[in-house]
Amino acid sequence: MRGKRAKKYRKLMHQYEIQFSFREPYQVLLDSAILQETAQKKIDLVGRLKGVLGGEVKPMITQCDMRHLYNAKPKDEQLILQAxxxxxxxxxxxxxxxxxxxLExxxxxxxxKGSGTNKHRYVVATQDPKIRAALRKIPGVPLVYVSKSVVILEPMAQATEEQREREERAKFKMGLKGRRGGADANQKRKRDDEDEGAQEHGTESIAAESGGDARPQKKKRVKGPKGPNPLSVRKPKKRQADGPREGEAVKPKPAKTNETRQPDENATAASAAEGEELGKRKRKRKHKPKGDGGAAPEEDADTS
Ligand SMILES: [Zn+2]
Structure with missing residues (x-):
């Protein structure tokens, strides 16, 4: 088997292992047709299967297919012995x-049970296209056939791919919920509500991010309208983490709450990148006792 195909098959079987818990030795149901085909062409089917599936193989044949071999018109005794x-x-x-x-x-x-699951995790090797077509509708059935003396593992069927995507999406959503439902986020939100500036933080950060380049697209991919929330929560975490603590410790002082507001108000006026620069300038200011916020960037240039 050439390197490219081997790599593709290894990847495929890895997906079957992760998603459908396939394990070695892989149980391979062989139908009578593929046995006859490979016997005719003198292909070592089981040996090839090990290569294609990339592991140990347990060949299996149904009672019905065994009978098909016995009933075959030119009866192949050798093949029956092998089977x-x-x-x-x-x-x-x-x-x-x-x-x-x-097929049946x-x-x-x-x-x-006709429930659309490959209960025993069979790989099916069959030369009958109808069987493969039927089994493609069941998620997680690796299908093998022989074409021009080459043993081929079919790419994942649509049904399999769809189920995989569904599961991955579900996992992703679970992850998001876990983060959102985290006690930390809720507590911080409550603290923010107590602060007067909380609403300003929220709206401003959203406005600033909507102006950003890549972030809003990622959100849309995730959940559409609800997308912006997780990130808009994340960003203020750093600022608010400092802010509310100060607010709780020293509530009566209004000067500190003003300080916390300043960078955000500027952020609306300028883009997010500029906001960082302003923040640096602000720090310089903190050393000086200038209390007023809402300063435009031009004024900063004048003072420095
Ligand atoms: Zn049967």
Missing amino acids: KTYERRRCGHHELEEPLSS CISQCVDP
Whole structure:
């Protein structure tokens, strides 16, 4: 197997392992058609499967498919002997007078309850395109077939991809909720409400961020209208973390609350990047006893 394909398959199987808990040895249901095809072309199917799936393999055959091999018109005794060494999947159809078709039998083995889950985590190797089409609708069924003497692992089916995306989105949402619901954030919000300047902080920070470049786009991807909240909460955390503590400790002094307001008021006037520069200038000012806030950047230039 060439390097590029091997890498692709390794990635694929890794995804099946993470998302659907596939483990070695991989249980591979082989239908009679792929056994006949590979026997004809003298392909060592099980050996190739180890390479394609990148691990140990447990080949399996259903009772029905075993019967298909016995009923085959030119009966291949060699192939039957070989198939007998595989683990027999007891599908329970052996009592029927005629075996089920590979399609019916394998579909029932993979998803016995019809609930759309690959209950036993089978890999299915089949030469029948109808079987592969049917199994693509069930998430998490790796499908193998042979084309021109090459053993091929199909890319993930749409159903599998969709389920994976759904799960990842759910995990992501859980993560956000966990952060939002964190006690710290709520406590800080309450403290802010006590402060008079709290509302100003909130609105200003949102306004400043909406002017930003990349941030609002990321928010939209996450949740649309609710997107801005987590980041608008995060930013003021640093400022408010200092602010409210001072406010609690020394509530009666109005001068300190003014100081906390100053940088934010400037932030609305200027962009976020400029706001940082202003903050630095403000620090210089703090050494001087000038109390008034809301100074425009031009005035700063004059004073310095
Ligand atoms: Zn069966």
